Amino acid sequence: MSFRLGLIINPYAGLGGSVALKGSDGADVAAQALALGAEPRAEKRTRTALEALQGLDVCIKTWAGPMGAFLAHELGFATEVLGAPASDPSTAKDTLAAARQLKTAGVDLILFAGGDGTARNICEAVEDSIPVLGVPAGVKIHSGVYALTPQAAGELLTLLVKGELVSLANEEVRDLDENAYREGRVSARFFGEMCVPAEHQYIQHVKNASNREEEVLVLDEIAAGFVEQMDPDIYYLMGSGSTVAAIMEELGLENSLLGVDVIHDGELIASDCTAAELLALTEGKPTRIVITLIGGQGHIIGRGNQQLSAELLRRVGRENLYVVATRTKLNALEGRPLIVDSGDPELDVELSGLMPVNTGYRDAVLYRVGR
Structure with a gap:
């Protein structure tokens, strides 16, 4: 039986990083980042993770266009498109809708690309009811639900698809106040926990503050x-x-x-x-x-x-x-x-x-x- 992989990409995650905007939450910030010459990187980083699965028995369930379908089709995976974003660019509401649909579609794991804001959206939709794994694509990533790198995400997914024994654990979802972040203040909040593959050589830890x-x-x-x-x-x-x-x-x-x-x-x-x-x-x-x-x-x-x-x-x-x-x-x-x-x-x-x-x-x- 094919491994049923849910896929959600936040296409504009991390746009603000290279142009010193400290994030990309909100359509206005994303538009500003694009105007300054920022290049979207979430799809590229997701590609790195998914390329490790090519040739394996994987079926991808995803959302239309840049939220996953474009990349899944391009890489040759058997793909089922469950819905489409209500707007272009997609918003947090689209991420929530996609995650809720994937939860009811019976996927084995949701792979998502973004930052802490995206993790918050996924957490709101699925909580700890289904395993998830994040591909780090945002500017600020304090949550413990992300792989260390896109390559690490691919290697961990390969273990799961091949049926290796991989432990699961609940990890924290945290997010910063981006407005405070742009003013040089770090203000992080706990938003919940999600279930992730608990192989610590692949998964990052929640950010610690030094004393x-x-x-x-x-x-x-x-x-x-x-x-x-x-x-x-x-x-x-x-x-x-x-x-x-x-x-x-x-x-x-x-x-x-x-x-x-x-x-x-x-x-x-x-x-x-x-x-x-x-x-x-x-x-x-x-x-x-x-x-x-x-x-x-x-x-x-x-x-x-x-x-x-x-x-x-x-x-x-x-x-x-x-x-x-x-x-x-x-x-x-x-x-x-x-x-x-x-x-x-x-x-x-x-x-x-x-x-x-x-x-x-x-x-x-x-x-x-x-x-």
Whole structure:
């Protein structure tokens, strides 16, 4: 009997990331992102997951057009279209309608592509009544119902289709207030739980917040060590997160907590840049990218910093990635690797392996970067 896979794609998920809009919730934001040159990426990332299933006995039940049918037909899967979005572009109401229809259609699992907003919609429709798996395609992904990468989603689905024993567990769905996020405030809420395949080498953990009171001295040491070795000729791209913010505070510069800023010769020359702006600013210039990891998840590329495009990362080179994190954050990973999810699978492989992580004043550890 064929594996019955439900499929829902939020076509405009993650549009705001590369153009520094911090999300894509709402038609106005999506239209603004498209006007700024953002390219939809949800279908491409879903394609990566589904390609792992080609040649296997899979029947896809989905919604019409870019919500799933276009891709399922293109990849040659037996496909049943259960409905169509009421508008173009599709909205949260369409996601809810599709998820409710798939719930009653008897699928074995719902695969969906989007971010935390999409996960909220799916959770509202199905709760924990049916297994789900998210393909990460949004800007902000705090929920524990997503695979680490699209490749990981494909590998996990392959296990399920082949009848391997895969445990199930309920994981949290969380979402940020995007308006607060754009103002530099992180305000996440718990919305419910959904049932997901519980193979932790494939599934990301819910994002953890570090205890700043306990780690403030360590952050000061990390910042002091970085500032001491800065080269006035290098353009520094300062990524998002509180650890990088500590460096900006040490320099006495304003910081886009959830964006990417550019420093040259001790001066802030650009704030909250888009992917295109970063490419233009660093063309032909020596550049270093300063990044940290998402607590509890381990992502250093591809979560909240989509402005760091694959083109930029290739140009800058692995040797010019400067990773900062406290040992507490690293220990919280319990041995799981740091994750790169650039949208370019070949680049992700090139960036994998042991990488120095700066954990204090003139103190660094080698830590594994996975895919």
